[in-house]
Amino acid sequence: MNWSINLKLSIRSILMNKVQSIISILGLGIGLGCVFLLSLLYIHENSFDNYIPKKENLYRVLQGSESLTSYPLGSTVQAEIPLVDNYFRYFQDSDVELKNAQNDLVKDKRFAYADTSLFACLGIRIIQGYASRSxxxxxxxxxxxNRYFKKVNPINEILQVKINNQFLSLTxxxxxxxxxxxxxxxPNFICHLDLIIESIGRSQRHLEEYRRSSESFKDWDHFLFETYLLLNEKSEPENVLRHMQTYKNKTVNETRKEQDYDLQLVTDIYLQSSDLNERIETRKGNPTQLKYLLVISLFILLIAIVNYVFLTKAKMENRLKDFGVQKAMGASIKCILKxxxxxxxxxxxxxxxxATLVVILGFPFINETLECTxxxxxFMIWQSWLLLFLVVIVTGSISGIIIGLTITRRSSVDLIKGIKLNSSKRKGWTNSVLSIHFAIFIILVTGVLTIKKQLHYAQTSSKNIETENIIICELNSRELSKKHQSITNEIEKIPGVISTAGSLLIPPNMTNVSIGFMYENNEVQFDGLLTGKGMLDLLKIEFIDGQDFNEYRKNNIIFNESAAKKYNLKVGEVFNGFKVRGIVKDFNGHSFHSQVEPMVILQQHPQNMSLLAIKTTGLNNDEIRKKMAEFFKKISPDVIVNIYTLTDQVKQFYKKEQQQIQLISAFSLLAIVLSIMGLLGMVLNTISRKTKExxxxxxxxxxxxxIITMLNKDFLKWVVFAFVVAFPIAWYVMDKWLANFAYKIELSWWIFALAGIIAMGIALLTVSIQSWRAATRNPVESLRYE
Structure with a gap:
């Protein structure tokens, strides 16, 4: 039998069994789409920085677990170690405000500071002009x-960039x-490295009364930059490192003196830096999550293939005589298998x-959910096309071989008689696969419900601190900071405002400010908070002893309960030159992922506030926001007014978990769609075998x-078995996941029960529809069925 005849027979078979063919194609397409999408993501994530021409010789310097190093390191290494050809230092900031050519105030991202050698080391081409020299x-x-100057030649144009709360004209x-x-x-912008001192001033201005000067940021004691070294082709990293270790003693920082230098290959940075302290704005990969996604995609593909096999076997039951006749007429096993x-x-x-539709819809979903690119x-990476070819061919071939061998093992007599392909053992194995389908679905649904419950608890149950109805406004100009008191006086006149207070940071927040004090001749670190008077009262933080700050006095200090107990602190005592004014109950200054640490609360100077908190009744918030924006614009026209709520700030703690919910929900939907298709295939197979019965x-x-009850009973008991299997697995997995939180919910039985009921309901509905169709069929037609 030649290929053209096989092709015609295959097309005829697909067209004669439209419903089963469509279900097979959709189910397999979903599985293929998932594995393509997540495999392409895996390839993309592992391709980071492979564009760099000399990537095998470019390294980032690490010191211990720190990725930031001192200013002189790069130049010293190149000058003293001949094995190093080039270097560059890099720092990337977050948001920046600037004025465009039309003098409009806008906010942009990815503002970086670097040496001019960055372009040569990374192989980035300068299209016009030259790298910044001053x-x-x-x-x-x-x-x-193109965004700011469109058709105008941008060279020698002026951009006014807001640094340290003042606009600088940059050419x-x-x-x-x-x-x-x-x-x-x-980066969208790259400035000269020396400009970073302005940025340092911007971030440290609010700490003036408690910090040391940063004027000597070019020394060995300020660790502000990532340093990259381009080694020559003949050098070994070990030889460079051996010489570099002598530079540890150039700093007065005792901790840094104990940390060895190390070199990290540039292509390893993106996915192999999760255990490092990275404090600049760059893209970061998540290798663990990537592996989980790849495993999940393979499971979905496996389910899709199994479903396809079952559906095709159900379709083949109607063609057994055809294959029997072919075999009796001399067709070889090889011919039928072909x-x-x-x-x-x-x-x-x-x-x-x-599958293509899944990929097209999946790209924006993956990028938005995981913040990927x-x-x-x-598809410019050759591995992508190899993956596409292999998955399609391997999937089709494996499925075909399984079905083909099942048919060819039967004798031509059995096939002509129409003896079914399923034995009782195979039936049990088939139903056990159904249980795996629904067990996966139950585990995923349990995960979604548990994560949602934990997030709701974390976002609404801040320990000993009130976060509701608090509006935060950034004082992001010198005029706003200096007029903090007059601003609060005016805002308190707005209907719906209960109270106001200023601060450097407003808890709960994502920033850890570490403040060191001497205790028994050793330096100890506290979690730090700098705030103005009234903030603790506004947040309803309760005092155990003492009282809140009053008018500004630099030498007043407040501790939380943990600090007071650990260091035996009392109200009225003097600690490191500060008078202990009060002790407050422990409260969550950060997320529920971490335990409350010993905390020190210092008083911020009224003219150095960076944030303003407004406690409201919650009834007039939109009008309050509007009036605040108008008032701020009057004081400081050259400012982008950033207003948000404290609850919005808290939600940012759990962005990763929100992403997990979205991903698990999407996979749950795919899992149940594939489970329904698999169940449908099994039902059709069963009905095909039991038509005469x-x-x-x-x-x-x-x-x-x-009859409906008879057909449902066999399938529903396997769904119950799926629940029995899924329950301990889901409990174990979610218990491990909750271990990431210091403050967490208890696992509830109703979550598992609800997931099981949903699975049972879906299975019951799917089977019942097909059972009803079979049960209401004319019995005469059923008896004639062969």
Missing amino acids: EREICISASTA VCGVYEDFPQNSRLY QVLLESNMLSVISLLP LNVDV IGIRKVNGAKTYQ
Whole structure:
């Protein structure tokens, strides 16, 4: 039998069994789409920084677990170690405010400071002009140039950038090509490294009365930059490191003196830095999550293949005589196997249509959910096309071989007689696979419900601190900070405002400020909070002893309960030159992931406040926001007014968990769709085998509900078995997940019960629809069925 005849037979078979073929194609397409999508994500995430021409020789310097190093390190290494060809230092900030060519105030991202050698080391081409040579020059990306200057030549144009709460005029000296989407560093602006002192001043201005000067930031004792070294091709990293260890003693920082230098290959940074302290704004990968996603995608593909096999076997039950006749007429096993393989691979190829839809819809979903940069550029990587070819061919071939061998093992007599393919043992194995389907679904649903419950608890149950109806406004200009008192006086006149207070940070927040004090001749670290008078009362933080700050006095200090107990502190005592004014109950200054640590609360100078908190009744918040924005604009026109709520700030703690909910929900939906398809295939298979039995029962007076009950009973007991299997697994997994939280919910039985009921309901509905159709069929037709 030649290929053209096999092709015609395969097309005819697909068209004659439209419903089962469509279900097979959709189910397999969903599985293929998932494995394509998540595999492409895996390839993309592992391709970061592979664009760099000399990537095998470019390293980032680490010291212990710290990624930031001192200013002189790079230049000293290059000058004293001949094995190093080049270097650059890098720091990337977060948001920046600037004025465009039309003098409009806008906010942009990815503002970086670097040496000019960055472009040579990374292989980034400068399209126009040159890299910034002084602190009043700025180099911008091609997309940034188009965004701000459109058709105007940007060279020598002026950008006014807000640094240290004042606008600096920076001249555009160059335009560079955009960094690739798979680059860990991704700046829109690159300034001269010396300009960073202005940025340091901006971030440290609010700590003036408690910090040391940063004027000597170019010394060995300030660790502000990532340092990259380009080694020559013949050098060994070990030889460079051996010489570098002598630089540890150049700092007075005792901790740094104990930490060895290390070199991290540039292509390893993105996915192999989870245990490092990285404090600059760059793209970061999550290798653990990536592995989990890949495993999940393979499970979904496995389920899809199993479903496809069952559905195809159900379809093949109607063609046993055809195969028997072919075998009796001399067709070889190889010939029949070819026909089944061709049909299977045809379905696999056709499944690329729904798979493509899954990928198209999945790209924006994955990027938004995981904050990735996955795009069509991933198809420029040859492994992507190899993956596409292998998955399609292997999936179609494995499925075809399983079905083909099942058929060819039977004799031509058995096939002509129409003896079914399923034995009792195979039936038990088939139903056990159904249990795995629904067990996976139950585990996923349990995960979604548990995570949602924990997040609701974390976002609404802050320990000993009230977060509701608190509006926060950034005082992001010198005028706003200096007029803090007059601003609060005016805002308190707005209807709906209960009280106001200023602060450097407002808890709960994501920033850890570590403050050191001497205790028994040793320096000890406290979790720090700098705030103004009235803030503790506004947040309803309760005092155990003493009282809140009054008018500003630098030498007043407040501790939390943990600090007081650990260091035996009393109200009225003097601690490191500060008078202990009060002791407050422990409260969560950060997220529920961490335990409350010993905390010190210092008083912030009224003119150095960076944030203003407004406690409201909750009835007039929109009007309060509007009036605040208008009032701020009057005082400081050149400011972007940032207003948000404390509850919004708290939600940012759990962004990762919110992403997990979205992902698990999506996989739960796919799992139940595939489970329904698998169940449908099994039901069709069962009904095919029991068609005559159903007809005989109907003739003998069986009611429709009795036949439906008979058909449902076999399947529902396997769903119950799925729940029994899933319950301990889901309990163990969620208990491990909750271990990430210091303050957490108790696992509730109703979550597991609800997941089981949902699975049972879906199975009951799916089976009942098909059972009803079989039970209401004319018994005469059933008895004639062969």
